Amino acid sequence: MIHYSRDNMAELLRTHDINPTHQRIEIAYALFSRHEHLSADQVMTIVNDRHAETSKATVYNTLNLFLEKGLIREVIVDPSKVFYDPNTGPHHHLYEVDSGRLTDIAADDVRIEGLPALPKGMETVGIDLIVRVKRTA
């Protein structure tokens, strides 16, 4: 898929068992058309820049619904807010601590080896690798 339209979004939502409403389509479009990491607050701003007024409650409801349905993923790097990631494939993150910029690191070439066996009765939900960087002094 090269370009994302709102119609695409309705499709995408349906394939994830999500009833495509106006608000949900706008929120999905905000995330997928930019393929950027956005906070709930940023999503809210973007979505309300154009036509539809969408409430804070709906933004959070929807992001949590998307998470549940596996449409997006959350990235926890900043103690003050969660980032939502439209890229659910395996990849890692580079976090610029000064600016708060969060970018992807392709998983292809990165190898993580030697992790100990999991405790009995546990299974992996995910492995997060975050490289924190700052401007050189």
Add this chain to the structure above:
Amino acid sequence: MIHYSRDNMAELLRTHDINPTHQRIEIAYALFSRHEHLSADQVMTIVNDRHAETSKATVYNTLNLFLEKGLIREVIVDPSKVFYDPNTGPHHHLYEVDSGRLTDIAADDVRIEGLPALPKGMETVGIDLIVRVKRTA
């Protein structure tokens, strides 16, 4: 160092350029004697279980001071609160999402290879590897 006493703590604080006050010693002792990952709230509870009353402001002030001075490290795995880690050496984390339990993974045997070069003018602050696990269904 095998066993931690409050006197040890005063020593430790001094070596990190921290004036050892009553409250600071108690907070350091809470963290270092258990060598566990604690939230600010847990620190507050532990410290106030015994004698000294320590205020919320002081708990936060002190944890942030310890961070600044490199005495402890923060671990960001849970969107709702920060964990403070008395182990500042290189190591990774196993996070049990159901229970919120956070345990260490020794860095010794873990190799992370193939990370891309950093953008120009950037330096690494740290690399966080978090293995998220849950009870098998």
Add this chain to the structure above:
DNA sequence: TCTAGGATTTGGACTCTGTCTAACTCTACG
């Protein structure tokens, strides 16, 4: 077309983590 009922959205109250401030306390030193 009309309507009832479930799904969705909404404002606003609320909770929780963390910060800030201005007053208070402690202590080291003259």
Add this chain to the structure above:
DNA sequence: CGTAGAGTTAGACAGAGTCCAAATCCTAGA
């Protein structure tokens, strides 16, 4: 002692996120 600077404190405040009951939207029948 008396003072000044460092540290502590209560409580107000801020921001992210949740909750709730009421309002609105949609759609499947009649």
